[in-house]
Amino acid sequence: MILNSLLGYTGNMLDRADHLRRDSAAIHAARMHPTARFLILEDLKPMMAEGGAELFWARRSECPEGQQVFLGLDSQGEPRFAVDGKPDDDLPCVATDARAAGAILADGRAAIIAQARSVLDWHRRHGFCANCGAPTRPEKAGYSRQCDACGAEHFPRVDPVVIMLAEKDGMALVGRGPHFPAGFFSALAGFVEPGESLEEAVARELHEEAGIRVHSVRYAASQPWPFPSSLMMGAFAQAEGLELALDESEIAEARWVSREEVRSVLRGEGAWSAPPPLAIAHWLLQTWAQQP
Numbered sequence: 367m368i369l370n371s372l373l374g375y376t377g378n379m380l381d382r383a384d385h386l387r388r389d390s391a392a393i394h395a396a397r398m399h400p401t402a403r404f405l406i407l408e409d410l411k412p413m414m415a416e417g418g419a420e421l422f423w424a425r426r427s428e429c430p431e432g433q434q435v436f437l438g439l440d441s442q443g444e445p446r447f448a449v450d451g452k453p454d455d456d457l458p459c460v461a462t463d464a465r466a467a468g469a470i471l472a473d474g475r476a477a478i479i480a481q482a483r484s485v486l487d488w489h490r491r492h493g494f495c496a497n498c499g500a501p502t503r504p505e506k507a508g509y510s511r512q513c514d515a516c517g518a519e520h521f522p523r524v525d526p527v528v529i530m531l532a533e534k535d536g537m538a539l540v541g542r543g544p545h546f547p548a549g550f551f552s553a554l555a556g557f558v559e560p561g562e563s564l565e566e567a568v569a570r571e572l573h574e575e576a577g578i579r580v581h582s583v584r585y586a587a588s589q590p591w592p593f594p595s596s597l598m599m600g601a602f603a604q605a606e607g608l609e610l611a612l613d614e615s616e617i618a619e620a621r622w623v624s625r626e627e628v629r630s631v632l633r634g635e636g637a638w639s640a641p642p643p644l645a646i647a648h649w650l651l652q653t654w655a656q657q658p
């Protein structure tokens with residue numbers, strides 16, 4: 367059993383309370399409730415409490431104008447919302463890069479950032495109907511947008527991405543994208559395309575990017591990655607051979623690495639560097655390296 371709370375941006379402890387979303391009176395009452403709190407995101411950067419490692423939850427009276435999304439109810443049943451706006455300068459909070467905040471909040475609170483950031487970003491980019499081009503308006507407490515011109519209803523998107531380690535003879539394949547810094551290697555990854563399974567996407571991406579054929583693809587764990595709305599699905603696959611043929615537009619450099627080498631790298635003692643613990647690529651490398 368995978369403990370997904372170990373993965374960055376997972377383990378959200380809010381009750382999303384979907385049944386309230388369709389009830390506009392209930393959402394209004396939740397918003398007006400004295401215990402309601404609002405996570406402000408300024409240009410998609412969540413507010414952290416000044417000088418601390420906590421999310422900053424504003425009161426309604428401190429809340430700027432802007433698109434709101436109902437996040438859910440906390441463990442006390444108190445309503446939580448996200449709002450896209452700029453807080454007053456005198457509030458004791460600081461807009462924080464969502465990756466940096468995600469790395470600090472490792473216990474499930476980062477998942478709230480993922481939820482808030484992805485949905486608010488979606489509202490920013492979907493003000494017009496993809497079906498007919500007319501303006502749309504938010505509905506269901508921020509979980510859909512309605513087009514009154516053609517009747518279409520649009521929902522926040524989630525973009526599936528496969529991220530995988532191919533393995534062969536005790537070695538795993540890591541690669542460096544053309545935009546990665548020198549010496550930085552990660553698991554290979556790519557978007558799932560329409561009309562294919564996760565397993566097929568893993569096999570296709572490894573063949574396109576590295577020229578290898580794989581079999582026995584095993585799904586391992588997943589992670590939301592709110593930049594803007596990916597769902598990273600981690601997998602392992604067995605390669606049929608070690609010979610590589612790189613697509614250099616996608617992969618500048620790739621190498622087969624041993625478990626011992628990966629363990630050194632994850633201790634910060636290796637010849638190359640790997641993604642930080644926030645990223646599922648780190649978890650895949652760690653999980654693989656821990657195997658005997």
Ligand SMILES: [Zn+2]
Nearest residue numbers: 495498513516
């Ligand atoms: Zn429309």
